[in-house]
Amino acid sequence: MNKRLWRRGLSAFWWLTLFFLYLPLAVVVLFSFNSANSSASLAGFSLRWYQRLLGNEQILSAFANSMVLAVVSSLVALGIGCLIGYGMYRHRHRKLGWLIVLIYLPIVLPDIVFGISEMAFFVQIHEATGWLRPGLGTMIIAHVTFQIPFVALIVYSRFVGLDPTLFEAAKDLYATPFKRVQHFMLPTIKPALISAFFLSFTLSIDDFVISFFTAGPESATLPIYIWGAIKKGVSPEINAIASLMIGAVALAALLSLIFNRRRPA
Amino acid sequence: MSNRMSAELAEHSDTSPTDQEVATRKASSIELHSLHKRFGADAVALDGVDLSIHAGEFFTLLGPSGCGKTTLLRILAGLEAPDQGTLMVGDKELTEVPPHRRSVNTVFQSYALFPHLSVRDNLAFGLKMRGLPAAERDARVDEIAAFIKLGDLVERRVDQLSGGQRQRIALARALVCEPDVLLLDEPLSALDAGLRSQLQVELQRLQKRLGMTFVFVTHDQDEAMVMSDRIAVLDSGNIQQVGAPSEVYERPANAFVARFMGHDNLFPILARDGLRVQSDLGWLELHKHAGQGDAGDCLLVRPETLEIGDVVPEGYNRLAGVVQERLYRGSRIEYVLEVNGQSLMVVASNLGQQVHQAGDAVTISVCPEDLVTVAA
Numbered sequence: 236m237n238k239r240l241w242r243r244g245l246s247a248f249w250w251l252t253l254f255f256l257y258l259p260l261a262v263v264v265l266f267s268f269n270s271a272n273s274s275a276s277l278a279g280f281s282l283r284w285y286q287r288l289l290g291n292e293q294i295l296s297a298f299a300n301s302m303v304l305a306v307v308s309s310l311v312a313l314g315i316g317c318l319i320g321y322g323m324y325r326h327r328h329r330k331l332g333w334l335i336v337l338i339y340l341p342i343v344l345p346d347i348v349f350g351i352s353e354m355a356f357f358v359q360i361h362e363a364t365g366w367l368r369p370g371l372g373t374m375i376i377a378h379v380t381f382q383i384p385f386v387a388l389i390v391y392s393r394f395v396g397l398d399p400t401l402f403e404a405a406k407d408l409y410a411t412p413f414k415r416v417q418h419f420m421l422p423t424i425k426p427a428l429i430s431a432f433f434l435s436f437t438l439s440i441d442d443f444v445i446s447f448f449t450a451g452p453e454s455a456t457l458p459i460y461i462w463g464a465i466k467k468g469v470s471p472e473i474n475a476i477a478s479l480m481i482g483a484v485a486l487a488a489l490l491s492l493i494f495n496r497r498r499p500a
Numbered sequence: 501m502s503n504r505m506s507a508e509l510a511e512h513s514d515t516s517p518t519d520q521e522v523a524t525r526k527a528s529s530i531e532l533h534s535l536h537k538r539f540g541a542d543a544v545a546l547d548g549v550d551l552s553i554h555a556g557e558f559f560t561l562l563g564p565s566g567c568g569k570t571t572l573l574r575i576l577a578g579l580e581a582p583d584q585g586t587l588m589v590g591d592k593e594l595t596e597v598p599p600h601r602r603s604v605n606t607v608f609q610s611y612a613l614f615p616h617l618s619v620r621d622n623l624a625f626g627l628k629m630r631g632l633p634a635a636e637r638d639a640r641v642d643e644i645a646a647f648i649k650l651g652d653l654v655e656r657r658v659d660q661l662s663g664g665q666r667q668r669i670a671l672a673r674a675l676v677c678e679p680d681v682l683l684l685d686e687p688l689s690a691l692d693a694g695l696r697s698q699l700q701v702e703l704q705r706l707q708k709r710l711g712m713t714f715v716f717v718t719h720d721q722d723e724a725m726v727m728s729d730r731i732a733v734l735d736s737g738n739i740q741q742v743g744a745p746s747e748v749y750e751r752p753a754n755a756f757v758a759r760f761m762g763h764d765n766l767f768p769i770l771a772r773d774g775l776r777v778q779s780d781l782g783w784l785e786l787h788k789h790a791g792q793g794d795a796g797d798c799l800l801v802r803p804e805t806l807e808i809g810d811v812v813p814e815g816y817n818r819l820a821g822v823v824q825e826r827l828y829r830g831s832r833i834e835y836v837l838e839v840n841g842q843s844l845m846v847v848a849s850n851l852g853q854q855v856h857q858a859g860d861a862v863t864i865s866v867c868p869e870d871l872v873t874v875a876a
C-alpha cells in the first residue's frame with residue numbers, strides 16, 4: 236500500500252518535471268500558429284508569422300549567418316577534433332592527465348568567461364595587426380574552439396571502444412599508413428564523426444553568449460537577433476523563429492544520438 | 501589466379517600435383533638469430549632466442565603465460581621490433597621491414613575482424629590493400645571460401661558469426677593472401693573443448709595440404725603435441741628445448757620441460773653408481789641411453805611405462821608400493837601409489853585386468869629403457 240503510494244508519487248513527479256520542461260516550448264509553438272496579433276489570446280490557426288519571416292531581411296540574414304557559422308565551424312572542428320581524438324587515443328598509455336584536463340576545461344567553463352576572454356583576445360589582435368575584425372570570422376574561430384573538445388572526446392571514445400588488435404590486423408594485411416586511414420580508421424569511426432558533426436552543429440546554433448561577445452555589427456545570428464527584437468516585446472514572429480529553431484535543434488540532436496548509438500554492421 | 505589454391509582444389513582430379521610438389525612450392529624457412537626484447541627496465545620478454553624453422557613446417561611455440569610467445573610471434577609479424585638480433589624469412593632479411601611489406605600474415609587471438617566490413621570484404625581486405633583488381637579479389641575469396649568450406653558465411657555480417665566461425669574467417673582472411681609464413685596466436689583458446697579438438701585436426705590437415713610454414717602459439721601441451729611437426733618450449737624468454745613432440749615428451753631436456761609436458765614423476769637423483777641411480781624411490785637400474793644425469797639432476801619415470809603385477813620380467817626394476825588413490829578414466833586407470841614414502845603416478849590401459857583398490861599392496865615393474873634422466 237505504502238509502496239504503491241510511493242510509486243504514484245514518483246510517477247507524478249516525473250510527469251510534473253516533463254510538464255514544466257516542455258510546456259513553455261509547447262506554448263511558443265502553439266502561439267507561432269496563432270492568427271491573432273497578440274501573445275495573450277489564441278484565435279484561429281494561421282501561418283502568417285512564418286510567411287512574415289520570409290519577408291524580413293534582417294531575419295533572413297541572421298538565419299544565413301547562423302547556418303554559415305554552424306556548418307563551417309562544425310566542419311573545421313570536426314577536422315581538428317578528429318586529429319586530437321586520435322592523438323589522445325594513440326598516446327593514452329602515457330601519463331597525459333593534465334593534457335586531458337585541458338581538453339575538458341572549455342566544456343565546463345562558463346560561456347560568459349569564454350566569450351569575454353575570446354572577445355578581449357580578438358580585440359587585442361585586431362588593434363595590433365588589423366586582422367580578426369569582429370564578424371563571422373571571429374565567431375567561427377570562437378565556435379570551433381568550444382566545439383573541438385566535444386568532437387575529440389566522441390572520436391576518442393569510439394577508438395577506445397575498438398579492439399586494439401584491429402590496428403595491427405590492418406598493418407598485417409598490407410595496408411600502408413595512408414590506406415589504414417582510408418580503409419580502416421575513417422570508415423570505422425564514421426558514425427562517431429557524423430554524430431560529432433550534428434552535436435557541434437546543435438551547440439553552434441544554440442549558442443548566444445559566446446556569439447554575442449565575438450560578433451561584429453553585420454554578423455548577428457538568430458539568437459542575437461531574437462535578443463535584440465525581444466527588447467521591443469515578444470512578437471508572434473519571434474514565436475515562429477523559436478519554433479523553427481526548436482525543430483532544427485531537435486532534429487540535429489536526434490541525428491547525433493542515432494549515429495552515436497549506431498555500431499557499424 | 502592463385503596456383504597453390506587451385507592446385508589444392510583440383511586435388512582429387514587426375515591432373516593434381518602430388519603432395520610433395522604442393523609442399524615444396526612456396527614455403528619459406530625462418531631463421532632467428534639472438535633475438536632480445538625487453539619492455540621497460542625489468543620485463544625481459546625475449547632473452548637471446550636462436551631458432552631455425554624449416555620451410556613447410558608446423559612449428560609450435562609452447563610455454564607458460566608470460567614466457568614471451570606472443571612477443572616472438574609479433575616480432576615475426578613486424579608488429580614489434582627486437583632490441584637486438586636478426587630475422588630472416590627465406591633468404592630475405594626482415595628485421596627492419598614494416599609489417600605491411602612482409603609476406604607474413606597473422607591469425608590473431610581475438611580474431612580482429614573489421615566490424616565495419618562484411619565477411620566478404622574482410623576476406624578481401626589484404627588483397628585489396630595489395631592492389632588486386634576487384635574481379636580477381638572476388639575469385640580468390642570464393643576460392644578460399646570453398647577451400648575452407650565457409651559456405652554461406654561469406655555473405656554474412658561479422659556480428660552474426662559464432663566464435664568458431666569467426667576463427668575460420670580470421671584464418672581464411674590470412675590464408676587468402678598466400679603468405680610465406682602464417683602466424684597463429686592461440687587461435688583456438690577461446691573455443692570449447694569439442695570444437696577445439698575438431699579444429700586442431702582441421703588446421704593440421706590444412707597446413708599439410710598447403711605445405712605453408714605455420715608458426716603456432718599455445719600454452720596447452722596436448723594441443724602442441726597433436727598438431728606440431730616440431731615444438732619449441734619457452735620459459736621466461738629462453739628456449740628450453742626444440743624437438744619433435746615425441747622427443748620433447750619422452751626426452752625432455754630439463755625438469756622445467758618435463759613438468760610443463762605434464763610429467764609428475766620426477767625424483768631428484770641422490771647418488772649414481774655406473775648405470776644405477778639412487779633416488780627417493782630407491783636404487784634403479786638405467787639403460788645406457790638414459791642420459792648422463794648426475795646428483796642434482798632428476799630421474800623421470802613416465803606413468804604409462806609402469807606395469808602393476810606380481811610377475812617382474814627379467815632385467816626389470818622392481819618397486820613395491822601401496823595404492824593410495826584410484827581414478828577411473830574409462831580408457832585408462834590412474835593410480836597414485838606410495839613407494840618409499842613418495843607418491844608415484846601409474847597409468848594403466850583399461851584392458852580388463854584386475855583393478856586394484858586403495859590400500860592394496862602391489863608390485864611395479866620398471867623397464868630400464870623407459871627411465872630417463874633430465875637436467876634439473
Ligand SMILES: Nc1ncnc2c1ncn2[C@@H]1O[C@H](COP(=O)(O)OP(=O)(O)OP(=O)(O)O)[C@@H](O)[C@H]1O
Binds near residue numbers: 539543544570571
Ligand atoms: N607491451 C608490453 N609492455 C610491457 N610488457 C610487456 C608488453 N608485452 C609483453 N610484455 C611482457 O613481456 C613478457 C612476455 O609477454 P608475452 O605476451 O610475449 O607472453 P606470452 O608468452 O604470450 O603469454 P600468454 O600465454 O599469457 O599470452 C611478459 O612478462 C609481459 O608482461
Ligand SMILES: [Mg+2]
Binds near residue numbers: 569570571
Ligand atoms: Mg600471448
